[in-house]
Amino acid sequence: xxxxxxxxxxxxxxxxxxxxxxxxxxxxxxxxxxxxxxxxxxxxxxxxxxxxxxxxxxxxxxxxxxxxxxxxxxxxxxxxxxxxxxxxxxxxxxxxxxxxxxxxxxxxxxxxxxxxxxxxxxxxxxxxxxxxxxxxxxxxxxxxxxxxxxxxxxxxxxxxxxxxxxxxxxxxxxxxxxxxxxxxxxxxxxxxxxxxxxxxxxxxxxxxxxxxxxxxxxxxxxxxxxxxxxxxxxxxxxxxxxxxxxxxxxxxxxxxxxxxxxxxxxxxxxxxxxxxxxxxxxxxxxxxxxxxxxxxxxxxxxxxxxxxxxxxxxxxxxxxxxxxxxxxxxxxxxxxxxxxxxxxxxxxxxxxxxxxxxxxxxxxxxxxxxxxxxxxxxxxxxxxxxxxxxx
Amino acid sequence: xxxxxxxxxxxxxxxxxxxxxxxxxxxxxxxxxxxxxxxxxxxxxxxxxxxxxxxxxxxxxxxxxxxxxxxxxxxxxxxxxxxxxxxxxxxxxxxxxxxxxxxxxxxxxxxxxxxxxxxxxxxxxxxxxxxxxxxxxxxxxxxxxxxxxxxxxxxxxxxxxxxxxxxxxxxxxxxxxxxxxxxxxxxxxxxxxxxxxxxxxxxxxxxxxxxxxxxxxxxxxxxxxxxxxxxxxxxxxxxxxxxxxxxxxxxxxxxxxxxxxxxxxxxxxxxxxxxxxxxxxxxxxxxxxxxxxxxxxxxxxxxxxxxxxxxxxxxxxxxxxxxxxxxxxxxxxxxxxxxxxxxxx
Numbered sequence: 095x096x097x098x099x100x101x102x103x104x105x106x107x108x109x110x111x112x113x114x115x116x117x118x119x120x121x122x123x124x125x126x127x128x129x130x131x132x133x134x135x136x137x138x139x140x141x142x143x144x145x146x147x148x149x150x151x152x153x154x155x156x157x158x159x160x161x162x163x164x165x166x167x168x169x170x171x172x173x174x175x176x177x178x179x180x181x182x183x184x185x186x187x188x189x190x191x192x193x194x195x196x197x198x199x200x201x202x203x204x205x206x207x208x209x210x211x212x213x214x215x216x217x218x219x220x221x222x223x224x225x226x227x228x229x230x231x232x233x234x235x236x237x238x239x240x241x242x243x244x245x246x247x248x249x250x251x252x253x254x255x256x257x258x259x260x261x262x263x264x265x266x267x268x269x270x271x272x273x274x275x276x277x278x279x280x281x282x283x284x285x286x287x288x289x290x291x292x293x294x295x296x297x298x299x300x301x302x303x304x305x306x307x308x309x310x311x312x313x314x315x316x317x318x319x320x321x322x323x324x325x326x327x328x329x330x331x332x333x334x335x336x337x338x339x340x341x342x343x344x345x346x347x348x349x350x351x352x353x354x355x356x357x358x359x360x361x362x363x364x365x366x367x368x369x370x371x372x373x374x375x376x377x378x379x380x381x382x383x384x385x386x387x388x389x390x391x392x393x394x395x396x397x398x399x400x401x402x403x404x405x406x407x408x409x410x411x412x413x414x415x416x417x418x419x420x421x422x423x424x425x426x427x428x429x430x431x432x433x434x435x436x437x438x439x440x441x442x443x444x445x446x447x448x449x450x451x452x453x454x455x456x457x458x459x460x461x462x463x464x465x466x467x468x469x470x471x472x473x474x475x476x477x478x479x480x481x482x483x484x485x
Numbered sequence: 486x487x488x489x490x491x492x493x494x495x496x497x498x499x500x501x502x503x504x505x506x507x508x509x510x511x512x513x514x515x516x517x518x519x520x521x522x523x524x525x526x527x528x529x530x531x532x533x534x535x536x537x538x539x540x541x542x543x544x545x546x547x548x549x550x551x552x553x554x555x556x557x558x559x560x561x562x563x564x565x566x567x568x569x570x571x572x573x574x575x576x577x578x579x580x581x582x583x584x585x586x587x588x589x590x591x592x593x594x595x596x597x598x599x600x601x602x603x604x605x606x607x608x609x610x611x612x613x614x615x616x617x618x619x620x621x622x623x624x625x626x627x628x629x630x631x632x633x634x635x636x637x638x639x640x641x642x643x644x645x646x647x648x649x650x651x652x653x654x655x656x657x658x659x660x661x662x663x664x665x666x667x668x669x670x671x672x673x674x675x676x677x678x679x680x681x682x683x684x685x686x687x688x689x690x691x692x693x694x695x696x697x698x699x700x701x702x703x704x705x706x707x708x709x710x711x712x713x714x715x716x717x718x719x720x721x722x723x724x725x726x727x728x729x730x731x732x733x734x735x736x737x738x739x740x741x742x743x744x745x746x747x748x749x750x751x752x753x754x755x756x757x758x759x760x761x762x763x764x765x766x767x768x769x770x771x772x773x774x775x776x777x778x779x780x781x782x783x784x785x786x787x788x789x790x791x792x793x794x795x796x797x798x799x800x801x802x803x804x805x806x807x808x809x810x811x812x813x814x815x816x817x818x819x820x821x822x823x824x825x826x827x828x829x830x
Contacts, residue, residue, distance in 0.1 A: 126508070127506060127507020127649065128506050128508025128509065157697045158700065159700075218663070222660050222664055287596060309589055309592060310589070310592050310593070310596055313593065316584065317580070317584065317670065318668065318670060319665045319667050319669070319670060319671060320668070321666055321667060322665040322668065322670065363508055365508065366804075367539070370542075371537075396772065397765075397769070399764075399765025399766045399768070399769055400761050400762065401757065401759050401762045402756060402757075407756075410751070410756050413754040414750060414753070414754055419753075422743060422747065422749070422750050423750050424733075425729065425733045425747070426751055429728075429729070429742075429747070429767075429769070429770055430756075430766075431728050432728045432729070432766075432770065432773055433765075435728070439801075442803070467696070467779065
């Protein structure tokens with residue numbers, strides 16, 4: 095392969111160096127759905143813990159078996175210690191699954207006056223937003239990350255490394271926008287209008303908004319219906335008191351993520367679509383100046399046999415089949431065809447990964463071979479961990 | 486290859502929602518399905534809602550915008566029209582269409598209400614995205630939403646959010662109807678919910694024969710049933726046929742494939758036989774046998790649902806605008822049995 099100054103080979107991503115470095119305090123795994131993101135996060139967490147780090151893994155909606163492998167049987171929203179790990183190097187492992195509604199409730203309870211909190215929790219609009227609407231997950235994942243970081247190092251929260259899995263969608267990076275969105279929302283006229291329509295329509299409001307205000311609120315009432323508008327107003331009004339805190343914490347978490355102690359890992363599968371999404375993530379992170387550690391390409395096809403090219407194997411298989419030999423000839427032909435398929439698949443996958451590296455030179459990459467079965471216990475996670483570390 | 490009973494209510498289905506775990510090839514299957522339906526011949530709208538431009542990449546056409554754009558015309562007269570639904574455009578169009586807002590619409594924009602609705606207020610996005618599909622479903626050839634003119638589209642295919650989010654995505658209107666107990670939003674949300682729960686809408690699930698995608702598919706089917714939605718077909722994507730027969734697979738699994746005769750056969754056709762080659766081939770055969778076992782277990786789990794199952798082969802070179810037509814032909818028996826011409830003509 096020609097190695098010019100433009101088309102360089104991707105540097106190798108050294109996962110062990112990353113997790114062994116005490117300066118690494120947060121690792122964020124992001125990528126599109128179905129690429130093994132949660133498994134990667136869990137395997138990294140376990141590997142770091144067994145090499146001496148005190149780790150907490152925050153997972154979002156993990157597959158049931160993977161959750162079981164970490165001893166998580168239900169949404170709990172607080173980290174639980176994972177037993178049966180090797181603690182001889184002084185490490186520990188906690189794991190938790192995010193419960194977005196409970197996280198939201200806790201924020202409300204912690205930051206609003208008790209009577210106001212009750213009002214918010216009972217508001218139908220709040221109940222819908224906090225439990226079932228898409229988008230909440232991203233905000234709450236970041237809220238939880240902030241909490242885990244804030245308590246880190248205390249007796250109940252002994253961790254010095256937080257490994258975070260992100261929600262399985264492109265909006266996984268929406269949390270990067272959260273501070274800005276909240277900011278523009280809070281400073282915007284719309285929330286003031288919603289939060290205090292009477293006041294805005296009064297003397298002070300008239301000066302700012304002019305006659306548009308009346309038309310505006312009547313339009314809103316027309317579209318939403320009077321009762322829903324009231325619900326929304328109650329909700330926004332009640333949240334208003336705690337929004338300041340929300341924004342501060344969102345800013346704080348954003349700062350935390352852009353600092354040196356954070357490492358973003360983009361996870362992909364060796365498929366065109368997944369790598370295209372990985373490009374999107376990488377570009378987005380770079381645009382925001384987020385510390386990108388590298389790309390993990392999971393599930394590269396495994397090839398065991400050496401010493402025969404795919405085309406030679408196929409030609410030999412054909413000769414065997416043409417020969418009309420015994421059963422062993424058919425079997426040998428099958429094995430040769432299988433080998434040719436495996437080599438070609440792995441070649442195509444590596445080519446796709448290299449194409450990514452050509453358009454994003456300098457980003458460290460690790461290619462992780464596929465495992466036979468899905469991971470459902472700690473041993474499986476250990477195997478993934480050592481594959482990630484390239485051993 | 487198709488197995489399972491075909492639900493007769495499909496004859497009435499107009500809206501085909503395609504979901505699946507990430508990485509299973511949802512967009513490819515949605516694209517192939519749109520082609521298959523178009524071959525009836527029919528006018529088919531193929532929409533995506535996550536702004537990923539997956540459709541334009543599959544068909545190798547310029548990126549789709551918020552205008553409906555024809556992407557394929559079939560020789561028999563059928564066509565596929567593509568659309569990337571974007572919430573802000575959908576909201577403005579909606580307000581104009583149903584409220585004729587004029588100045589007030591611009592005010593909403595000016596006060597940040599549009600941004601609030603489309604980016605900050607969670608859930609509203611989903612309402613708007615489905616709302617646009619609902620509108621396209623009702624539209625007539627003459628552009629109106631009532632009257633006797635033929636429908637603008639004979640069928641609609643939606644490349645929907647992944648299985649993890651599909652239940653929520655499709656039931657968001659039911660929640661909205663609860664929140665807004667009266668008024669235009671309430672009636673609109675109710676009407677959309679009625680469409681989604683009627684026999685006009687079926688939800689197809691794309692999966693691979695792997696543990697996690699199958700698990701999610703099964704959970705999703707339960708969720709859809711519980712929410713009164715109709716699961717359609719299970720599309721098993723990227724299926725690879727075993728390269729060894731059952732006896733050989735059995736021997737490979739147990740490491741009992743006969744080494745000496747393998748060596749003899751390889752030498753017979755001039756392959757340079759080394760111990761590494763033989764050991765490697767046997768390891769590969771064992772992995773293959775284990776994979777085949779796993780796939781058969783997963784297929785049995787899917788068959789137990791009683792839903793029709795379509796299996797699509799793995800395409801060795803990946804998917805392009807040509808191979809998606811090959812997949813479409815495989816979907817014809819299930820989705821367009823009366824189709825006059827093959828898509829891949």
